[in-house]
Amino acid sequence: xxxxxxxxxxxxxxxxxxxxxxxxxxxxxxxxxxxxxxxxxxxxxxxxxxxxxxxxxxxxxxxxxxxxxxxxxxxxxxxxxxxxxxxxxxxxxxxxxxxxxxxxxxxxxxxxxxxxxxxxxxxxxxxxxxxxxxxxxxxxxxxxxxxxxxxxxxxxxxxxxx
Numbered sequence: 001x002x003x004x005x006x007x008x009x010x011x012x013x014x015x016x017x018x019x020x021x022x023x024x025x026x027x028x029x030x031x032x033x034x035x036x037x038x039x040x041x042x043x044x045x046x047x048x049x050x051x052x053x054x055x056x057x058x059x060x061x062x063x064x065x066x067x068x069x070x071x072x073x074x075x076x077x078x079x080x081x082x083x084x085x086x087x088x089x090x091x092x093x094x095x096x097x098x099x100x101x102x103x104x105x106x107x108x109x110x111x112x113x114x115x116x117x118x119x120x121x122x123x124x125x126x127x128x129x130x131x132x133x134x135x136x137x138x139x140x141x142x143x144x145x146x147x148x149x150x151x152x153x154x155x156x157x158x159x160x161x162x
Contacts, residue, residue: 014115016108016134018141019088019101021068026101026142027108027134034089034096036104039082056098058089065098071149092146108141110134115143 016027017036042054042065051070055062065087069075087098115132129149134141 013109013111014143016110016141016143017088018105018108019086020103020105021072021101022074024074024142025105025136025139026068026144027110028088028090028144028146030107032090032092032146034091037087037089037098039085039087039100053100056087058096058098061096063089063096063098065100066150067100069100069102090146092150095150097150108134108136110136110141110143 015030017030017033018025018027020026037058040056042056044054045052045064048054048064051067053065053067055064084103086101086104088101088104089096089098091097114136115134117132118130119133129145131143131145134143
């Protein structure tokens with residue numbers, strides 16, 4: 001995984017882990033990423049929310065696994081390569097969750113001046129979990145706020161499913 005520096009050296013720099021789902025690129029704060037693992041067998045859980053794939057055993061700890069595609073309603077018709085799929089294990093607010101993504105791309109250092117706020121035109125359902133949009137050369141990265149993505153009521157439903 002390469003490290004890419006984006007933006008000027010002035011101002012604060014965010015360290016992010018980039019990943020792809022469908023044709024879109026997202027990133028999350030590297031400090032919240034516990035580890036990245038290859039796909040493993042996921043145990044289905046009855047009565048779980050539709051975006052909860054199930055649970056996995058990660059070194060003796062049972063953690064819920066979320067399908068990022070379903071959580072964000074990204075129904076891409078192109079089938080992704082199952083060999084490149086990964087589970088990004090994140091920890092925040094005392095909770096550990098696995099997130100299924102199509103591909104983990106790189107570690108990115110992005111300065112605050114390269115991040116734009118979420119445009120008003122896309123604000124609405126679940127848009128408050130988007131921290132902003134980063135400019136990476138000719139691409140745009142959607143920067144996620146995990147605490148808002150998995151609000152307390154969502155975390156409670158996920159933990160009950162696990």
